[in-house]
Amino acid sequence: MRVKHLLLVFLPVVGLAYWVTHESNKTRQSIKQVKSLETQLRDDSQRLEFLSVEWEYLNRPDRLEALVERYFDQLRLVEAHVTRYGEVESIPFYDGEEVIYDQESGLLMAVPLSPTDTK
Amino acid sequence: MTRVFGQRVRNWRDRIKFWPRDASLRSWATRVADRQVFVSLGFLMLFLIVAVRVVEIGLTNPGSLQIHRDVPEQEFSRADIVDRNGEELAMTVSGYALYAHPHEMNGDEARRRVAIQLAALIDDIDPDRLAAALTSGRKFIWIKQRLTPEQKQDVHDLGEPGLHFGRRPVRVYPKGKLAAHILGGTTYGDAAVNSAVIVGNAGVEHHMDARLTAPGQSHQPLELSIDSRVQNVVAKYLARGKEEYQAQRASAVLMDVQTGEIHALVSLPDFDPNARADHQSSELFCDPVQGVFEFGSTFKIFAAVQAIELGHVTPDSMISNQSFRLGRYQIRSTERGDKMLTLRDVIAQSSNTGVAQLALNIGSAKQRNFLSQLGLLEKSSIEFTEAQNVGPLTPSRWAELETATISYGHGVAVTQVQLAAAYATLVNGGFRVTPTILKRTDMGPATDRVISEETSRVAVELLRAVVTDGTARYANIPEVAIGGKTGTADKQRPEGGYYRDKVLATFASVFPTDNPRYALVVTLDEGTSGDGSKWERSAGRTAVPVATVIIEKVAPLLGLDPNEQRIAARN
Incomplete structure (x- = not known):
């Protein structure tokens, strides 16, 4: 009888004590994780800052102009000018080619209809 | 008549099984029994407190748990400046400043060596002046307010004791000279070892300083009427x-x-607003x-x-x-x-x-x-x-x-x-x-x-x-x-x-x-x-x-x- 009473008192106590310790450990773990995530977040956002600045820097107009000039033989791009408006009709649309969707690059690509057509 | 755990007892003392016949022993046993009651009441109180606290924590919003952040948000909160199409004209990144604790260095020989090494890594450092400053007996010396990430790594790689980095927000103008006069420039206001405040000192940066640093608006860029193209x-x-x-x-x-x-x-x-200080007033x-x-x-x-x-x-x-x-x-x-x-x-x-x-x-x-x-x-x-x-x-x-x-x-x-x-x-x-x-x-x-x-x-x-x-x-x-x-x-x-x-x-x-x-x-x-x-x-x-x-x-x-x-x- 006495043992049963003791058990009745102590088992819940031990159980609760265990549960409380467990929860507090879990909380501590979570706080630690949150802290490390925050550090990571800070580092990542710092990296992101640098990358976006770099992106803007690489895309600054004078650099793009220099690149357009340098690769003129491939790109054939010229500055916008009031005399250089085109007509929609003058755009060379695809002719004799098959347009396929390339899943890897996510682009529409024109391929010659037969392999012998290639230059 | 009381009941303890369903058992009928005359009073608390009856719970002790072997009730001593001897009077002196009996008074001792009485004290023990009293203490038992007192201690169990104490435990009960503690458990109640714990239980209440557990329920309270369980019911509170997890977001209200205040977790200490080691970087205050405000330090870097100067809003960007963008053109009318959202193209970035002024941005803030975190950078580093370099300072020295000369007393942590190993003798004057090492201090002079550090000065020469730093002058080799960072352009605008005069080795003689820095060496003189390091050997002057001062405890704290600012060496440079703004380091590029590469320079920071180089200095770090020197492995010299006594060189420290302080975090700094750095204002950058990614488009260089474009719209330089409009943007103006910034400088550091209050500078401590680990923080500094950017303040505008010319152009829009100065005129709109309050807007650019206003709390809650740092993520909202200031839009200019300029079209950068x-x-x-x-x-x-x-x-x-x-x-x-x-x-x-x-x-x-x-x-x-x-x-x-x-x-x-x-x-x-x-x-170039990134190096405003190097330019003459005519520019x-x-x-x-x-x-x-x-x-x-x-x-x-x-x-x-x-x-x-x-x-x-x-x-x-x-x-x-x-x-x-x-x-x-x-x-x-x-x-x-x-x-x-x-x-x-x-x-x-x-x-x-x-x-x-x-x-x-x-x-x-x-x-x-x-x-x-x-x-x-x-x-x-x-x-x-x-x-x-x-x-x-x-x-x-x-x-x-x-x-x-x-x-x-x-x-x-x-x-x-x-x-x-x-x-x-x-x-x-x-x-x-x-x-x-x-x-x-x-x-x-x-x-x-x-x-x-x-x-x-x-x-x-x-x-x-x-x-x-x-x-x-x-x-x-x-x-x-x-x-x-x-x-x-x-x-x-x-x-x-x-x-x-x-x-x-x-x-x-x-x-x-x-x-x-x-x-x-x-x-x-x-x-x-x-x-x-x-x-x-x-x-x-x-x-x-x-x-x-x-x-x-x-x-x-x-x-x-x-x-x-x-x-x-x-x-």
């Missing part, structure tokens, strides 16, 4: 023009005539907002428009072009020497006598009032710190002679932005324009009418005549209908009077003239297109070609419809 094209072709015509300085303002938003503002020479000076100039004949349109608005004349009225004396002053006719000119030709040929007569008819009080309504006699309200104290220069005595000279642009000195805004007002239907470099989002319909819609239409017609038949014929291109007025003003000597051979050549233009949308003012300081003769120095030979090239390049970027333009330019 247009700005780039204007800067590029203005620079070419400045070189071609060997001008000392050059500046240009492109403004939306309806809203007063400035799409491009260039002042040459310019500077930092922003002519369009800081410089006040007599813009010469570009003012003639004001007298003409006012005379039309008052009903004195129409574009076809005949006006005498003969020289006349006013006091001891001779007002000369145009070089071609026609006896009479229509008002249209007075403007197109830029006749001083013609507009002087109009102005004398109008009278000085009304002239003054009109120029004031155009915003030419007030301090500029543009969002530039440098512009805040810049007011127009007006004559202390505004009598007949001044009325005559002001009508052709001598006697009142204004900024280029004010001139552009005045032109915008003339051609936008007649509404007062307030120039701004911030993007306007909440523009209600214009209400502040200066001239009638009809007069505004005539003003555009007169400006167009200057291009088709007058001094700005170079701007008569088939693709865009340009209108404008040239001004070749003799420069003032600092000691008073005017130079004989130094001019400020200006072309104040509006386009497209069938439905004016933009005003562009281009000014070349001491430019000449050839041998330096009077003719070669005139605005028609210098500023007009530069403005035309700029318009040809920016018109597609501004979204002007090419077909409409071609039709308009033909008429």
